[in-house]
Amino acid sequence: MISFLWFLLIGLAAGWLAGKIMKGRGFGLVGNLVVGVVGAILGGWLFGALGLAPQSSLGSLITAVVGALVLLYIVGLIKKA
DSSP states (O other), rough: OHHHHHHHHHHHHHHHHHHHOOOOOHHHHHHHHHHHHHHHHHHHHHHHHOOOOOSSSHHHHHHHHHHHHHHHHHHHHHHHH
């Protein structure tokens, strides 16, 4: 249960950071928080596919932010089309 809550907190922080980094491509505070949680899953999958695994909370946050940025970029491309 604690690890799930920690995962959610990291995902929420990642969504907020990704929204700040990709100005103009976000979905507002709540939308970016949801993107962060989904991005954490995507980032974990991407880094896992590369054979990289986070070793700390900071590594988990970086992984989640990268996943959220990729997700925001892809959704932005779809939104334009």
